Amino acid sequence: MPLSNMDFEFYESEDPIWNPALMTIPIPGIRKMVNLASQLDDVIHLSIGQPDLPTPQNVVNAAVEAMQRGQTGYTMDAGLPELLESLAIYYGERYNRTLNPENIMITTGATEALYLAITAVSAPGRHFIVPDPAFMLYSPLIRMNGGEVTEIPTRAENNHQIDPDEVIDAIEPHTYGIILNSPSNPTGTVYPRETLEKIVEEAAYRGIQIISDEVYDHLIYDGKTYPSVLSCCSDLDHVMVVSSFSKTYSMAGMRIGWLIGSQGAIKKLRRYHMFTTTVANTPCQWAGVEALHGSNDFIHYMLDEYTKRRDRLVELVDQTPHLTGYKPEGAFYLFPSLPEGANGTNVALRLLKETGVCTIPGETFGSSCNNSLRLSYSTSMENIEKSFERIIPWMEQQDFD
Amino acid sequence: MPLSNMDFEFYESEDPIWNPALMTIPIPGIRKMVNLASQLDDVIHLSIGQPDLPTPQNVVNAAVEAMQRGQTGYTMDAGLPELLESLAIYYGERYNRTLNPENIMITTGATEALYLAITAVSAPGRHFIVPDPAFMLYSPLIRMNGGEVTEIPTRAENNHQIDPDEVIDAIEPHTYGIILNSPSNPTGTVYPRETLEKIVEEAAYRGIQIISDEVYDHLIYDGKTYPSVLSCCSDLDHVMVVSSFSKTYSMAGMRIGWLIGSQGAIKKLRRYHMFTTTVANTPCQWAGVEALHGSNDFIHYMLDEYTKRRDRLVELVDQTPHLTGYKPEGAFYLFPSLPEGANGTNVALRLLKETGVCTIPGETFGSSCNNSLRLSYSTSMENIEKSFERIIPWMEQQDFD
Numbered sequence: 001m002p003l004s005n006m007d008f009e010f011y012e013s014e015d016p017i018w019n020p021a022l023m024t025i026p027i028p029g030i031r032k033m034v035n036l037a038s039q040l041d042d043v044i045h046l047s048i049g050q051p052d053l054p055t056p057q058n059v060v061n062a063a064v065e066a067m068q069r070g071q072t073g074y075t076m077d078a079g080l081p082e083l084l085e086s087l088a089i090y091y092g093e094r095y096n097r098t099l100n101p102e103n104i105m106i107t108t109g110a111t112e113a114l115y116l117a118i119t120a121v122s123a124p125g126r127h128f129i130v131p132d133p134a135f136m137l138y139s140p141l142i143r144m145n146g147g148e149v150t151e152i153p154t155r156a157e158n159n160h161q162i163d164p165d166e167v168i169d170a171i172e173p174h175t176y177g178i179i180l181n182s183p184s185n186p187t188g189t190v191y192p193r194e195t196l197e198k199i200v201e202e203a204a205y206r207g208i209q210i211i212s213d214e215v216y217d218h219l220i221y222d223g224k225t226y227p228s229v230l231s232c233c234s235d236l237d238h239v240m241v242v243s244s245f246s247k248t249y250s251m252a253g254m255r256i257g258w259l260i261g262s263q264g265a266i267k268k269l270r271r272y273h274m275f276t277t278t279v280a281n282t283p284c285q286w287a288g289v290e291a292l293h294g295s296n297d298f299i300h301y302m303l304d305e306y307t308k309r310r311d312r313l314v315e316l317v318d319q320t321p322h323l324t325g326y327k328p329e330g331a332f333y334l335f336p337s338l339p340e341g342a343n344g345t346n347v348a349l350r351l352l353k354e355t356g357v358c359t360i361p362g363e364t365f366g367s368s369c370n371n372s373l374r375l376s377y378s379t380s381m382e383n384i385e386k387s388f389e390r391i392i393p394w395m396e397q398q399d400f401d
Numbered sequence: 402m403p404l405s406n407m408d409f410e411f412y413e414s415e416d417p418i419w420n421p422a423l424m425t426i427p428i429p430g431i432r433k434m435v436n437l438a439s440q441l442d443d444v445i446h447l448s449i450g451q452p453d454l455p456t457p458q459n460v461v462n463a464a465v466e467a468m469q470r471g472q473t474g475y476t477m478d479a480g481l482p483e484l485l486e487s488l489a490i491y492y493g494e495r496y497n498r499t500l501n502p503e504n505i506m507i508t509t510g511a512t513e514a515l516y517l518a519i520t521a522v523s524a525p526g527r528h529f530i531v532p533d534p535a536f537m538l539y540s541p542l543i544r545m546n547g548g549e550v551t552e553i554p555t556r557a558e559n560n561h562q563i564d565p566d567e568v569i570d571a572i573e574p575h576t577y578g579i580i581l582n583s584p585s586n587p588t589g590t591v592y593p594r595e596t597l598e599k600i601v602e603e604a605a606y607r608g609i610q611i612i613s614d615e616v617y618d619h620l621i622y623d624g625k626t627y628p629s630v631l632s633c634c635s636d637l638d639h640v641m642v643v644s645s646f647s648k649t650y651s652m653a654g655m656r657i658g659w660l661i662g663s664q665g666a667i668k669k670l671r672r673y674h675m676f677t678t679t680v681a682n683t684p685c686q687w688a689g690v691e692a693l694h695g696s697n698d699f700i701h702y703m704l705d706e707y708t709k710r711r712d713r714l715v716e717l718v719d720q721t722p723h724l725t726g727y728k729p730e731g732a733f734y735l736f737p738s739l740p741e742g743a744n745g746t747n748v749a750l751r752l753l754k755e756t757g758v759c760t761i762p763g764e765t766f767g768s769s770c771n772n773s774l775r776l777s778y779s780t781s782m783e784n785i786e787k788s789f790e791r792i793i794p795w796m797e798q799q800d801f802d
Binding site: 020028064070119272274281 | 679
């Protein structure tokens with residue numbers, strides 16, 4: 001069929017000005033749900049991606065004092081020297097390894113650190129391995145820079161644990177990176193040390209970069225020790241670790257994250273960082289210094305609080321028809337599945353419209369989990385109880401056959 | 402000659418893990434000079450790229466109050482609604498045109514806004530036009546995404562004004578964007594309305610995006626009205642304007658900038674922004690609301706102060722052998738040239754080592770201006786005087802023939 005004017009107009013309407021690479025960025029599923037929710041009354045949110053507790057007062061005070069003594073200009077490009085130094089000491093003690101300030105760069109939240117790490121390695125012809133489900137940033141950023149992705153599916157029946165042999169089997173000659181995220185958003189799963197060691201060792205042997213998103217590294221329940229990739233690798237040549245203050249100290253809006261890597265990697269990425277955002281917020285970097293040096297009471301309080309909520313949420317999911325849950329060991333999410341073949345997006349939309357409970361559909365986090373829902377327990381116990389008073393009777397009426 | 406092991410090792414040492422696109426990012430000339438200066442005693446900096454005045458107290462107070470009332474979580478992805486609303490009203494009044502909050506997105510400084518705007522349009526096979534000298538971000542970001550650049554040289558003899566006909570003559574069938582920066586960093590040049598109108602009109606006619614970096618839009622001397630691209634275009638379909646609070650209210654370390662464009666462009670770029678940094682710093686967005694609503698006394702004070710410094714710097718450059726100056730009308734930079742063929746980088750390095758005056762070599766800002774130096778007058782009058790007490794006798798001893 002020859003091209004008609006119609007076809008030409010259709011092509012024109014495709015916004016030809018934009019870099020086609022931006023097409024890899026999905027329409028954000030979370031935003032869609034939250035926007036719809038904002039038009040409804042009496043909504044209970046199980047959709048929240050940041051702590052619901054206030055920032056500790058000593059941390060707020062440190063940012064206030066920094067501003068009042070004129071700390072409102074640029075820091076050095078890698079970040080505030082006092083924060084780099086504090087992070088090096090903090091990580092050195094936590095994981096019993098030597099880190100220098102030159103191994104660290106401060107960024108605008110963990111998001112910028114992930115953006116820099118992933119887009120600095122991805123390029124046409126390069127292959128990456130990503131868990132599925134996973135935080136929705138990873139695969140689009142890899143693809144945006146021309147890389148291709150193999151997703152390794154995980155299942156609620158198996159606590160969404162990843163099989164290290166499946167990861168290793170997926171390695172190809174052109175594999176350049178493996179993305180890990182433990183505790184995971186959206187599943188709350190914490191990978192055991194053996195899983196990490198096996199993957200990290202194989203990656204180092206093959207010269208593949210591990211990019212480890214560890215933003216929930218302090219939200220670890222049941223008194224367990226957190227296995228960071230930093231405690232599972234002999235050197236940093238093939239490892240980049242990302243974290244932030246957002247979840248640990250309820251500082252999401254202060255936008256202070258960081259990237260840890262070899263000194264060579266940090267040197268390279270600092271230059272890239274100068275071109276994306278220049279530097280991170282100065283007064284809030286001072287807040288970060290205080291967070292690392294001040295009391296840990298806030299973290300303990302938060303862990304106690306979130307443990308109770310998690311335990312109750314696990315019980316409630318168990319009591320809900322059609323939902324398969326598990327006991328997550330970290331973060332503040334549970335990612336139960338609906339019966340196979342159920343359309344999680346339709347369920348989430350109907351649940352919101354018909355009961356006023358806002359969850360996030362599984363397909364936001366990957367292609368293998370369309371029959372799942374992400375539930376966040378970063379909300380009050382009262383809200384958790386009330387939401388299931390609506391969810392359970394609604395689910396009883398559903399038929400997924 | 403056949404490949405030897407030596408060649409292979411050389412290739413290996415090239416950091417094969419990094420995306421080759423990062424090679425477009427230059428080693429930062431400013432950082433090199435400032436690092437060298439930090440190892441010397443008694444240095445006077447004419448190298449500063451941020452205001453030397455303290456942030457106005459009402460602005461600091463607004464950020465403090467925001468933090469104290471718990472404004473430390475994420476804002477909406479486009480930014481704090483109160484700030485978007487305030488900016489829409491502010492721009493609407495300033496340039497007498499209607500803007501909606503949906504025409505604006507808040508970013509981590511102007512840098513992130515420029516990063517998003519440029520990399521969202523640049524792609525392989527696309528051509529861009531950039532003034533030379535220019536802020537060192539533009540061309541590397543275009544090239545990093547596969548675009549190619551034509552630089553339009555400007556000269557100190559002509560106040561570094563750009564010739565709009567030269568810009569229009571450089572347009573090719575595959576030209577996608579023209580970058581403008583008025584007042585300019587590094588030259589302080591303000592483009593007159595006629596220049597902008599001619600370029601903007603031609604670009605709109607040909608469907609080419611204008612990306613206008615207007616971060617110095619309040620640093621306009623001699624009582625002139627600032628010609629923004631926003632006041633020179635009929636609609637926003639082919640225009641993206643970037644600015645920030647950094648230079649106007651001495652808020653560089655608070656990292657709040659923004660991008661103004663068509664609602665379609667903002668919608669597209671908001672999604673990209675979610676993947677680069679998520680959102681900007683929340684308490685400092687509240688500082689921005691106060692900056693727009695509070696008194697303008699700070700701006701008037703700063704303009705008075707910088708006008709005096711500029712006038713004195715112009716005199717001093719005139720009295721300096723081998724330097725050709727001019728009278729810049731905006732920002733806080735002067736970009737005098739040395740005799741043709743002089744190596745500005747060697748001059749800047751020797752000047753620093755032999756006199757302790759730190760300037761930035763011209764080649765940092767483009768390929769046509771290696772015989773220039775950037776002088777910043779964002780420093781005290783005393784420092785300006787003292788630096789030329791060193792520069793003038795040193796220059797008297799030089800021979801550039």
